[in-house]
Amino acid sequence: MKIQPFQSVAKKFKAVFLDSYGVIKNYGGLIDGVQGTIDFIRKENIALRILTNDASRSRTQQAEGFLKLGLKGIEKEEIITSGMMAKHFLEQKILHGKIAYLGTENSAHYILQSGLQHIAVKDIDLNNMNDVSAFVFLDDEGFDWNTDINKTINLLKHRNIPVIVANSDKLYPVSKTHVSVATGGIAQLVESILNKKFIHFGKPDSQMFMFAFEQLNLRDGFGKKDILMVGDTLHTDILGGNKFGLQTALVLSGNTDAAEAQLQINSTGIIPDFICNSIGN
Amino acid sequence: MKIQPFQSVAKKFKAVFLDSYGVIKNYGGLIDGVQGTIDFIRKENIALRILTNDASRSRTQQAEGFLKLGLKGIEKEEIITSGMMAKHFLEQKILHGKIAYLGTENSAHYILQSGLQHIAVKDIDLNNMNDVSAFVFLDDEGFDWNTDINKTINLLKHRNIPVIVANSDKLYPVSKTHVSVATGGIAQLVESILNKKFIHFGKPDSQMFMFAFEQLNLRDGFGKKDILMVGDTLHTDILGGNKFGLQTALVLSGNTDAAEAQLQINSTGIIPDFICNSIGN
Amino acid sequence: MKIQPFQSVAKKFKAVFLDSYGVIKNYGGLIDGVQGTIDFIRKENIALRILTNDASRSRTQQAEGFLKLGLKGIEKEEIITSGMMAKHFLEQKILHGKIAYLGTENSAHYILQSGLQHIAVKDIDLNNMNDVSAFVFLDDEGFDWNTDINKTINLLKHRNIPVIVANSDKLYPVSKTHVSVATGGIAQLVESILNKKFIHFGKPDSQMFMFAFEQLNLRDGFGKKDILMVGDTLHTDILGGNKFGLQTALVLSGNTDAAEAQLQINSTGIIPDFICNSIGN
């Protein structure tokens, strides 16, 4: 397993797509050396996009978040979230009624601003829910799990409506050793109890790749071979990048550690084109 | 689909095994006519056992519960719970360390009184958990779902120990139209997140049938053909009874309603020997 | 459920994407009226692409197949198959070794012509397989199921290599009432026995949509709103089209019949923009 310095890999490309959690930042803050690499990317005139499975915060909030951690120079227009993809889908396909959601009010505010009314699961009256026309899993916070997961199950047992999972990640790390169930894990519990399949958004699906690619292709005429997708997770970042036709780089600063990387690459058959310790060195 | 009066079916047998929820009682209290049937069973000198997938309360508490609802004449020795089976397994196989649990203190008190220490998930220090030697899913209440399900996942991610599910039911009805996730549903979320299979107790597994059968066989020399298993759920009560070799009666007073019964019987291939509206008529 | 004549729907768009099986043809040959609709599409100057989950035959063979059935005017360049996507992925990511496959020699010939050697499972020596560097499920024919599925399991148990499923459909209809296990069904058996997840190609994944879209976008500057995806299957054609951002039309001439359509739309939440009896009327 050949490990290469990130900057020497990146400069072969006209654009880099970065995952956020595990690549730019983690539970402890910014990953070491990230500011230097962002500066390098700017100096080399490499286009940048950040592709993150997250539906809890808007682009603006995500950009502000980087700034608060001390990372300068990320524009909100460069950030693409799975929540944006879900929002787009809802706007196209749900044209009337109320959209119910599980998540924070903030996540609802930014995703569901499409002209339709939205309503938190906790505010739904299960005896009067005929106007609910779609359901969205937005975040793992902002509600009481016991009460509101049960309410969700009862709602979806009685109303056959589109159900959207705005972030299909099942777990996220909250410290070096600990994890927490994410939106996609809660959605999966409900799917399994109801024996249904919902509509999932987020990497490895290609919408986010496509959204970023189309912007660049339109403006700069980039081809897929010009773009490097960088991520810490084989099943989302690298598989998604590979299937979309991009070159891919696995970094060892997040979900996949150095000790396990080669074994996981072999056993999943998801093969990155490059491996780097982190984008910071 | 021929529906027969319960008492005329029951009197062909020397013993009846009854499921509790959906057969004797439901969210609204006792099912109509149950006292009359219990009295009939006593008068006819038919042996009685109650087999319930429940790990939240002891036999004594279950018997008191029937009394509170107004049902007289159920002895605690006649009640067999999936919790008792889990307790027995733990006593035989977990001989040292601390047993961690998810559930109410009451459920822990009665199940884990085996000489070993027990500890609620909420009281576990994830940085000091090496003495935890087994884990039990006991109840869907008595803890904060968000905090403690996540803690359970982190505990079981780091400690490879036996995990017991003391009641494998995934859902239970809380009203005529609404359900709630049960112990087995929470366990299934954790199994799916960790990609593991735990050790499950409760019908359709045969331990409870065997426990009841051995008592009767020992005392009265009953054979399996002398016993009728009565339940409202095809996948637990009727399948378990059929595989154990008992005659079975489906009642339409709980999970399986009259409109759906024949269709479900055909599509599952789980065929009761008798069908009755309820044990009360 | 409002059913509209297909041609009146189609003429609102600059391009139509058609699924093949269940839309253009089925077990009995061409679907009634298809030639008339193809002629109408040409006359109206609507661009046409055919998107099919199939890895058994090349574009040229597919085009010849339409001609043999009596359908004129389909160009091979208008046909996009899941097999082409798998081929593209293999060419980019598998750069050495031998590619093993399950399927007909014909399917292997057209998919695996990438400079690397390919070898049928039946010709593999399980005691000498270290040079096998990838595996592809191509077709449900061309091998002995008993012998070669078992050989595949043993090969993949011992060699941790990329495994590609070139058509993820699980079943296909062989008559009005009967079905047959397809490539994706065989792959799923192997996944389940080995407890692995392979890399799947085909709708609802967006590669085929993207391939067709990029051609049209490049040449004619079409946007997604200009394109109608037409299919007989909610989970592949309509979900894939919806997630890619196209307008979608469900036809009732294949997997989804008129009696079940509304119920399936409600229960899956996969909502077509239009419903037509078939493209032929």
Place this chain on the structure above:
Amino acid sequence: MKIQPFQSVAKKFKAVFLDSYGVIKNYGGLIDGVQGTIDFIRKENIALRILTNDASRSRTQQAEGFLKLGLKGIEKEEIITSGMMAKHFLEQKILHGKIAYLGTENSAHYILQSGLQHIAVKDIDLNNMNDVSAFVFLDDEGFDWNTDINKTINLLKHRNIPVIVANSDKLYPVSKTHVSVATGGIAQLVESILNKKFIHFGKPDSQMFMFAFEQLNLRDGFGKKDILMVGDTLHTDILGGNKFGLQTALVLSGNTDAAEAQLQINSTGIIPDFICNSIGN
């Protein structure tokens, strides 16, 4: 991990239950030293039963099989198979119609001799199958996989009838390194394609344990504590024995090898009371 000589463990008990494949014999014939241990068991007057997940051959044929391998002194009455349990269930619950099966004629002959007609899948006319009243998966041999698995799927798609899996093992070893898909693996493919759950027989379910236990308990008054279950597979032999309440011994001569045993015990939580290299030493 303390490894003990088998005979010193066995002599603490009044009865031993042995799994067959991986314990008494394997692909290469008898396991070394087995005859000596069987003789020891007889000399010590320990009761013996053999519990095997197998529905392909009758007790008599199994006993003859041991003899052919050179093992003397096994009585056919000491052998209990999952096929016997399935046969018993069918006799009790399927009272009319024809029983269809997938397997060899031999397996059908011995299992389905219950007065009802039986018919191989290959002989079924899918246009005239209304008299088929139950279906049994008996063996992985005796039929063409491609033709007859597809026929099974079409049969079970159109007829909602009880489906029995007479041996739920998914794989069996055919050499030191190679495996083959077993009856339960084929059944699982069909379950997954049809999205149904069939009725499975075989360890870890307790019917076989109960059958053996009742014989011994009746004749000799043995309790569960007097009996040792011996097997090579944690998920069937040891889990089944543990849940039934027996003492259990894992042998390292089959599915679970010495290098992996402790890890698998920890990660599954299925804990044998004893570990031995094989019953032969």
